[in-house]
Amino acid sequence: MTAPLRETLTRALRLGLPLSAVLLLMTVFLVSRAIDPSSAPGIADMDPADLTREPRIATARFAGVTRDGTALTISAGSVRSGTQTIEAGPLMLTFLDPEGVMRFPDSSSLRFDASRALLDQTEGVLTAQGPVMLENSDGYDLELGALTAQLDQTRLTGTDGINGTAPAGRIRADALELTRSGGPDGGYRLAFTGNVRLLYSPD
Template structure:
């Protein structure tokens, strides 16, 4: 008899809990909705409008990248911190430019500039502001401006260059990197116009005793 009363009590308790627990859950949910702060969707619109208006007024790209192969087989990669197209949509300006040129003969040239401009019609890029050129052949040169073609391997300084090379301290009125005429897959680095070289002989190897 005691066991039967216990079973009946347990059954009634389970039955009441099946009704009470869902009701309690509904009460809790309704309370949360009633006391929660209302969100005004209009609050975020002024901030979004400012950003969109700024982008429309001065469209720009963050960390753009360009990669291509010239008609003579060299690989050219250009990256920047930011870029803005011009009004024609066929060119633009960029800040903090980095260019990497790999020619088929295995040479590598790295170029860094503060800013630059692109002209898609002329297939040309101009780098300005303390341009630094580093080559895998041991040259480290600086110039104020540099012009690079995008469809062929031809990099020319727009003015004097100065720096160091395998033979010593070097300066010239102009520097040019271009394909060797008549020799496929060969490239030359040419200095001209008032070339000055201060020869610095290589240090002798240490004398091990």
């Protein structure tokens, strides 16, 4: 990656990833390490020719708090920008091996990961096509067909089929939605929708 291109991409990530404080009301921090193309053969699934065509930033981590009080962290094996310059328009960022963690004021938490996700600055959302794995501190361990996470508020939706385990047994559904619940010290509400089936497994 050339120095000017690396500088442009780094500036774009630092300035664009807050998704504008007015839009998202989040504070976002970026810690990144630039990839050295000459060392790419030593990094799994990375090809020097691919790096030349699609420059990227490695080991990126973004953290902030949504306007309704949920701490959100997104880390990724690498991040690639769909625009070469900030002036080219709203950022479209591709995350490889993203992992998201949501921590709620009542100390409950949720984690999700996928092989690839897209961050759309215009819409202020992170989307990932399945399989997406989701688990939370209440004992749900689920596989989602697709996931959409809002970045300015606590709202996560899973679509295209939900399958996994719940505290009471096996569960299937068409979709799910997670939102904040309660007041400033609240946790979250997880709702399954569509064709919901629960195979109850008593202890």
